[in-house]
Amino acid sequence: MKSNYIVCYDITNEKRLKKVFKTLSGIGTHIQYSVFFCKLAWPELTELKEKLKDIIDGNEDDIRIYPLPSRSKFVALGQGDRVPEGVEIFL
Amino acid sequence: MKSNYIVCYDITNEKRLKKVFKTLSGIGTHIQYSVFFCKLAWPELTELKEKLKDIIDGNEDDIRIYPLPSRSKFVALGQGDRVPEGVEIFL
Numbered sequence: 766m767k768s769n770y771i772v773c774y775d776i777t778n779e780k781r782l783k784k785v786f787k788t789l790s791g792i793g794t795h796i797q798y799s800v801f802f803c804k805l806a807w808p809e810l811t812e813l814k815e816k817l818k819d820i821i822d823g824n825e826d827d828i829r830i831y832p833l834p835s836r837s838k839f840v841a842l843g844q845g846d847r848v849p850e851g852v853e854i855f856l
Numbered sequence: 857m858k859s860n861y862i863v864c865y866d867i868t869n870e871k872r873l874k875k876v877f878k879t880l881s882g883i884g885t886h887i888q889y890s891v892f893f894c895k896l897a898w899p900e901l902t903e904l905k906e907k908l909k910d911i912i913d914g915n916e917d918d919i920r921i922y923p924l925p926s927r928s929k930f931v932a933l934g935q936g937d938r939v940p941e942g943v944e945i946f947l
Contacts, residue, residue, distance in 0.1 A: 771862065771864075773862075773891050775889040797866050797920060798866040798918075799889070799890065800920070810931075814931060817933055821933060821934050823933070823934045824934075824935055825934070825935065827888055828933040828934055829888060829931065830930055831862055831922070831928075831930040833922060833923070833924070839921060839922040839923065840901075840905060840919075840920065841918075841919075841920055842905065842908055842909055842912060842918075842921075843912050843914045843915075843918045843919055844915055844918050
């Protein structure tokens with residue numbers, strides 16, 4: 766079973782930022798500047814965590830993976846045009 | 857009853873960014889560069905949305921408010937030291 770997650774990242778180094786972006790692009794939807802939406806089964810989440818840990822500098826970078834409720838709704842204010850499939854916007 | 861939310865923002869203008877940051881600082885915890893954690897009752901969420909709408913430029917800025925499950929857990933990789941009260945980290 767897959768769950769919905771938001772991945773938010775603060776990466777201080779350009780090279781590491783590109784690697785994080787590439788890794789996340791492979792499994793999720795880029796919905797805000799430093800935010801991805803991912804639909805992951807538990808093993809996929811575990812694998813993603815390992816991959817990201819290998820890329821980042823633990824003393825400088827900060828990545829958070831927030832689980833969303835199964836029926837993911839969120840508020841979008843402004844020009845939030847990138848909305849992942851299966852996610853509703855409530856205003 | 858209060859629910860947990862993550863607020864992620866991409867604000868292109870310095871002046872508006874400061875206003876958004878100030879508004880969110882009043883009601884939430886700044887946990888990542890452009891991410892706040894907020895515990896809000898529904899009327900508070902409605903009020904926050906109105907305040908933020910008044911600040912941003914709808915054509916340039918992008919704010920998302922993601923509801924979190926009641927028992928909020930999230931993964932923190934790297935130097936994620938700002939963890940809001942009542943939120944657990946799972947590794």
